[in-house]
Amino acid sequence: MTLLYFIGGLVGLVLGANLLVRGASRLALSLGISPLVVGLTIVAFGTSSPELAVSVGAVAGGQTDIAIGNVVGSNVLNVLLILGISALITPLVVHLQLIRQEVPIMIGAALLLVVFALDGQVRWYEAAMLTAAMVAYTVFLVWQSRRESREAQGDYDAEVQAAAPGAWDAKLPAQIALIVIGLVLLVLGAEGLVRAAVVFAQQLGLSEVVIGLTVVALGTSMPEVATSLAAALKGERDLAVGNVVGSNTFNILGCLGISGLVAGGAGLQVPPAVMAFDLWVMLAVSLACLPVFMTGREIARWEGAVFVGYYLAYVTYLILAAQDHAALGPFSVAMLSFVVPLTVITLVVVMLRHTPRP
Secondary structure, three states: HHHHHHHHHHHHHHHHHHHHHHHHHHHHHHHHOHHHHHHHHHHHHHHHHHHHHHHHHHHOOOHHHHHHHHHHHHHHHHHHHHHHHHHHHOEEEOOHHHHHHHHHHHHHHHHHHHHOOOOEEHHHHHHHHHHHHHHHHHHHHHHHHHHHHHHHHHHHHHHHHHHOOHHHHOHHHHHHHHHHHHHHHHHHHHHHHHHHHHHHHHHOOOOOHHHHHHHHHHHOOOHHHHHHHHHHHHOOHHHHHHHHHHHHHHHHHHHHHHHHHHHHHHEEEEEEEHHHHHHHHHHHHHHHHHHHHHHOOOOHHHHHHHHHHHHHHHHHHHHHHHHHOHHHHHHHHHHHHHHHHHHHHHHHHHHHHHHOOO
């Protein structure tokens, strides 16, 4: 049964991602809303629904470690693994709005979570603030997109103009149906993968926190993986990048906000291991988006390879730490003394090369 859940989940994710990308891009053209905003809202919220379902379910079952670990792990995975693999497929052009507005908002949400978690928990009123911020952000995005002139939208509307809608999906009901069916398949597919993955992880003796940060995070992020890869393969690069940035913002503001409200007065307890390490990794990954996105306003293939490499290193560290492996010390020294400084120096040099001269 575990193997059937795994295979069925993969099938549901692939089919759902293709339907969702097609329906979302057509809906953007029909309503005059940019594909970027559709990626930041409809697609991002839809693909984050497994994170919301898992986090709320974990809180209801008293497993707040999985709820927190799921969101933090998903955000790290979204940037490093999803954007990394998508950029390896095709260099991702980053829209200026992402650099000026959406990435700073994502970073602000990560900072807010770190501040709230400093006392070891996210209280109910802090969760209410996160939820209210999510609602306000969504309303602002839609209002902003509708008031922009068609000339201002032209550069990213061109991303989907090449794939003009056929007769059968030119109507609004068909586009909405594609999105709904795609989301349902994504959620069901993610649930099957999560079930299978948790069984595999438990057999390896991993803790709830590590399972939440890795296996559950990967399982619930499979909709983002499938959607962004499908978007990259189809040339919908605004959807690919916007989906990741929007999902990360929604995971913090929406998933943890609603989960904290469900938890009530007890709030969400933040595991000490997550507070000491993983929250800061999530914040660092969010901050890393700005210099990478600003270098030529694209995520190049080499940057995608660096992202994927760092995600593999992050997972390796978690597994070594969970097993208290003898290789943990040398691995940590190598990362902190060589790999991380080399990456920082490379980013600084690339940014200086792309800085306009007076």
